[in-house]
Amino acid sequence: MTAGSSISQYVLGSTDSEHERLIRQAARLNPYTERLFRNAGIGPGLRILDIGSGVGDVAMLVARLVGPLGEVVGVERDPRSIARATTRVAEAGLRNVSFLQSDVEQMQRDDLFDGVVGRFVLQFLSDPVTVLRSLSRSIRPGGVVAFHEPTWAPLLQFTAHLPLWSACVSLIRTTFQRSGANTEMELVLFRSFAEAGLPSPTMWMEMPMGNDSYFAAWVSDLLHSIRPQAEQHELDYTALGDFETLRQRLGAELGELNSPGACIGLVGACCRLHNSVTSS
DSSP states (O other): OOOSSSSSOOTTTOHHHHHHHHHHHHHHHHHHHHHHHHTTTOTTTTTEEEEEEEEEEHOOOOOOOHTTTTTEEEEOOHHHHHHHHHHHHHHHHHHSSSEEETTTOOOOOSEEEEEEEEEEEEGGOOOHHHHHHHHHHHEEEEEEEEEEEEEEEHHHHTTTTTTHHHHHHHHHHHHHHHHOOOSSSSEEEHHHHTTTOOOOOOOEEOOOOEEETHHHHHHHHHHHHHHHHHTTEEEEEEEOOOOGHHHHEEEEEEETTTTTTEOOOEEEEEOOOOOOOOOO
């Protein structure tokens, strides 16, 4: 996801390596997001708006849920990400997905959708309430609003017994925070839905865990992506040691302490609109 102009610089950047990281991350997170979307009521024939599309993973997930009679319009501000997403959609043989280059906070559309979705996008917006209220006016009565957003607190608590993991996770969260992102979205989601005039959302939180190599790679890859921003904010990461061996050392720590690895908590929030959202 690379949406929103509210912060001076998107913390994760838009390099080729970051695109690849997003694709690997999506492969792990998609089953959780698919469950959220199915529970929210997204299914065949619907027309869905996906905001902060990044390199297209959520849009492609939704495209398969709505099927060939449905449609997905992805909104993304970064042209490099759109180019990658468009190529991936074509390679996947999906003909029901298109992308619009726009800042989500400035998007203007007159047509209506059956739902709006996003993953890891509202965390980067300074005013998610205004964005949700605006997006809701593009959703038909009875339509779906569903978002997956992060919470870092459970991961920090879970990794407290792992010195290297704890240091890495703390640095990542601090870098996000210094760059303007909200790292604890559970209360923000709940309150933003209400303040935007939406029905109270159904919510739950899940945290992927396991002992395979993905989890150490996820932390290491994320640190590589946020390193330029960490340096810009003058955060000290020298205690983490050589970045080239970080993944291996993270994995070794799990083995030494007989512990699984984990990702951030995934907070799902969804509701179905009863009536058009009025301005306020």
